[in-house]
Amino acid sequence: MRILSLNNVTKTFGGLVAVAGVSCGVDRGAVVGLIGPNGAGKTTVFNMITGSTRPDDGHIFFAGHSIRGLRPHRIVALGIARTFQTIRLFPGLSVLENVLSGCHCRMRSGLVSSLLRLPGQRREERLVIERAMAELEFVGLAGLWRSTAGSLAYGDQRRLEIARALATEPRLLILDEPAGGMNEQETQELAALVGSIRDRDVTIMLIEHDMGFVMPVCDQLLVMENGILIAQGTPQEIQNNPKVVEAYLGLDEDA
Amino acid sequence: MTAGPGNGNGGGGGIWGTCLTGVGVLAFAFLPSILFSLSRNSAPYWLDVLNTVGLYTILALSLNVILGHAGMFHMGHAAFFAIGAYATAILNTSFGWSIMATMPVAALAAGLVAAVVAWPIIHLRGDYLLIVTIGIVEIVRIAITNDIFGLTGGSNGMYGISRPSFFGFTLIKPEHFFYFIWLTVGLTVLLFHWLENSRFGRALKFIKEDTVAAESMGVNTTRYKLMAFVIGAAWAGLAGTIFASRMKTISPESFTFSESVLLFTIVILGGKGSQRGVLLGSFLVMGLPEFFRGFQDKRILVFGAALVVMMIFRPQGLLPSKPSRYRLPGTLSERYGGQEAGDKPPPLPGGDGPGPVA
Amino acid sequence: MYDFDFFLQQLSNGLTRGSIYALIALGYTMVYGVMKLINFAHGELVTLGAYFGYTLLVTLGLGRSLGPPLAIGFSMVMVVGLVALAGHLLERVAYRPLRHSDRLAAVVSALGASIFLQNAIMLKWGAQYRAYGAELLPNVVFHIGSFSLPLVRVLVFAAAAAVMAALHVFIHRTSLGLAIRAAAIDQGAAKLMGIDVRRVIALVFVIGPALGGLAGLLVGLYYGQINFNMGQIYGLKAFTAAIIGGIGNITGAMVGGLLLGLLETLSEGYISVAWKDAFTFVVLIMILVFRPTGLLPERVAEKL
16 A cells, blocks of 8 residues: 655756656555665655655645645644754753654644643643653663753764654654764664564655665665656665666765 | 643752742732831832833743744834733723723734734744834834824823722722732743643744754644744733723833833843743843932943843843753653652752742 | 926935935944844944034034035044944944854843943933034035935935945955955855954944944934934834845845835825834835845755
8 A cells, every 4th residue: 555655746946956757656564765876856855745845846645645735744744754864853952852842743732721731731741741751762762851952972863853753653754864973783773773663553764875774674765866766676676776786886885 | 740841849959949939929929018117108119110020021921932932033022012001091091991801802902913913924034023023013103103093192192091990999009009910920920831831832942943843843833933922912912901001191102112122131131931030130121220210311321231241241141941841750750760860960950930039 | 296306306315315224234234244143233333423423523613614525524534433443342342252142142232232322322412412504515406407406415325325336346356355245155164265254243343333434424414413312213224224135135235225215205205204114114024025035135045
């Protein structure tokens, strides 16, 4: 079953074509890697799926909804969450509060119940803290709930971003270079984490350059070059695709 | 057992903080009697000063929601104060409404105008928003100066506004207004403290930290900014009712750009986002100069220089806002530590319960 | 009454007033471009310029002793120098210590400096209006058909235009001007390219106030009277002009100033004197609604 499909999605920035007519689909429950050289338009594709960039043309469907041109918060509510290529936590707030930001869209307390601290609001606060702590336990950061997000180690910040995204209860999780800046061991832990996220019935799309990470983790790979989708298939198929080897893998052999 | 932030007795020294606050509030409640026992002649004057401080505290607390919590550069708060005051004056003098009945309408009118004017501009970047809000306060002042719709009495203002009364008791003397105003301050502190530590308040905090990230985590940033603006404006409208009934006469010069600047200064000087800071700021900006009447015309000169000096030495404000405190429910607290003990306790002095903290 | 001559009157008045706004707006926009700070005390520097001019021309009687052309030329030079010095001191005392602090702290410091200067001027020169005196400039009026153009209008406009042209050349043709433009676009990158950003800041805090001081003197000559709190309204107007033009953009400040001057005189002439300022702000808001960063915005890109 398709959970996400892109249909001829196009984006130009001031005459420069960033993404040119990309069409593809993502199956529910899959881990899909989006790979390609720098400047291929991968992040632009993610930005269009999550609503931070509006496509010039084409359609995007998610779980039966057309999501093209919706504002990011609406898309989050529908079930797509993301992390950022350059970490974009709320560095001055605590680890717990960062995760609570993800819980926001699943909460109901409004202005009046907050202003008057009505019983329903207090109950919800208690539940949501438990919920946020559960996500922190899931990524292994529960012990640091009180720390300031900006003070965490780099790898922990990446994992906190994932916990924050998971708190939105997504059906599709989009990770933009989750292993960027991580060491060998952290990358392996991340691979295990991606596996257990998939076990929660969350579909995953990720951009990553580290082929040692991508190949075993992903079921499906999409390869982009110069804004065009040049290949898709299983990691095996992609590895043996001469076009891909030429465009991307060949250049990055020793990376 | 309660979850949720800022519940009185958490944190080191919290109990002492709460006790001190309690003692402070109690002492404050007896202030009129104390002042009268010190000097019958000057007590009304000092009570008037305290009332002005209180009124500006309410206004600054409402601005704090917009400027401190949501991080929107708003330098036109006097506009909404004016709308509230004039709504009360018009309904009272022309239509014979009682003052307390006009209060919700004043708040509503200010909130409504805020919603309408903020709608198209809420997305503007910091300094652009600043000039637009200055523009709004000027437009409102010019409108009331030019007797808009024949309702506002032009530059002469409006006279003969009644006093508020509760169950037949009419507030006349400064000490009556003292309790009325400072109880409203207490209520404002309490409600906005709750608001700050809720889903709503957190959403504003996320917006202030990083609007793009907040939006990407599912916060409807436009809606929350707008709501913060409307709540702050409505509360300023409510303060307008109190102002109009206290002065009995209002005129455009009470609602100028300079008044807006004063409120802005109180919030930033005290510590934006911090209610204790705003309280202190109000006392310093509105109250302290009264002690220097001897300097006469040099008072304001010194005030200006003092602002520069204070900002250089305390750019974050005198009492900056502290991180919110959360308490984990039951078993989680045993596993990962409550607020009291833990591996990396954030610096959390003193209680921040409601009520004025000197 | 609303004939073509009337229109020309409003137009020439608007251009003159607009050129004064533009001079002041340049100070806001240059400082903002480099420091991202709204110099709320800039209006007071304009007032200071007006009062220095008053002291030189009226109190010391240079207008009578030197004769109009020499007296005005000399006082322009003096005013520009003195206000530039005041601006430099202002930066040293009130802004430099806050360069790396929260932006709102710098705003409040600027407001404090503004309050201080305004009251210092009031204490020094008094709270009442001061007249420049009609005899400073010969009362010459040029007639072109039925349209009459007073000399003072030509003089004010010409002085402002000449200074702005010189500034334009300086900004676009010299290496110091290039440094200012570079620092306005990206301070960090400018620093990496070997530009002394501190010096650039010091420089804009000399040029901006100098232009503002000159504008103050021109206000005195044009309107004949000055007041200690004139800076507040001129500052607000010029700041509006800078925003309309796109704050941080030097050409934008000139365009915005002239536009605002025209907008004001035309709305005074054809709509209502009492409502003209409200009208100005409504137009400002409309411009920002449709162009959120002004007519000629500085270039910025947000990256995700």
